[in-house]
Amino acid sequence: MLALLLVRHSTVVPVSAMIEELWNEDPPRSAVTVVQTYVLGIRKRMAEFLDVEQGEVADRYLRTWSKGYLFDARDCVLxxxxxxxxxxxxxxxxxxxxxxxxxxxxxxxxxxxxxxxxxxxxxxxxxxxxxxxxxxxxxxxxxxxxxxxxxxxxxxxxxxxxxxxxxxxxxxxxxxxxxxxxxxxxxxxxxxxxxxxxxxx
Known part of the structure; x- marks a missing residue:
């Protein structure tokens, strides 16, 4: 899921695309919740690595949009x-x-x-x-x-x-x-x- 966000950096990746990436055509009923949990996990790991608060990661790098997520790569070496x-x-x-x-x-x-x-x-x-x-x-x-x-x-x-x-x-x-x-x-x-x-x- 992180790889998909990075490859599509600076554009919104719909939750539906993340679900398809993880489970193809057979997602569990809890798929949306699991995606949200994975995003939180990514933010936590990034915050630990960068030594910043998770809120800063959410505001500056891995942002939440209405129907998906966006990885903002402007401040990254990508x-x-x-x-x-x-x-x-x-x-x-x-x-x-x-x-x-x-x-x-x-x-x-x-x-x-x-x-x-x-x-x-x-x-x-x-x-x-x-x-x-x-x-x-x-x-x-x-x-x-x-x-x-x-x-x-x-x-x-x-x-x-x-x-x-x-x-x-x-x-x-x-x-x-x-x-x-x-x-x-x-x-x-x-x-x-x-x-x-x-x-x-």
């Missing part, structure tokens, strides 16, 4: 939030033509990934959907980084990443095309590829 912020800044940089800065920001955001997210958490349906979204977002951002790097002429530098990404995503046609293009432009292809337009998204 990798998923930092990743999203840097990736969006990178996308904006590419949009205005600053590909070098875009590559730097995408690379910095990628460094926050140390493995599959929440590997030690048994995810229910809502959390599984969020993790799938994160993985897809990561793939899109990797593609955008490669595009910016290719626009800068970094064909040789892009090849190792493209080799890995095409192996991991064998059905990703655009990534396969970028790999062939990068190989040809770096002198590793049989012949030069045709012109490929790589526009910032």
């Amino acid at each position: 990798d998923v939030r930092d990743y999203q912020v840097m990736a969006e800044a990178a996308r904006c940089a590419a949009t205005v033509g600053d590909d070098r800065r875009a590559v730097e920001l995408y690379t910095a955001s990628e460094a926050l990934w140390t493995g599959p997210p929440l590997l030690d958490v048994e995810a229910g349906n809502p959390l599984t959907a969020e993790l799938t979204h994160l993985e897809q977002l990561r793939l899109v951002n990797q593609e955008r980084r490669i595009e910016a790097l290719l626009r800068l002429g970094g064909h040789r530098e892009a090849c190792p990443d493209l080799a890995r990404l095409t192996a991991e995503q064998p059905l990703h046609e655009r990534m396969q095309a970028y790999y062939m293009y990068a190989l040809c432009r770096s002198g590793n292809g049989i012949e030069r590829s045709r012109s490929i337009t790589i526009s910032p998204n």
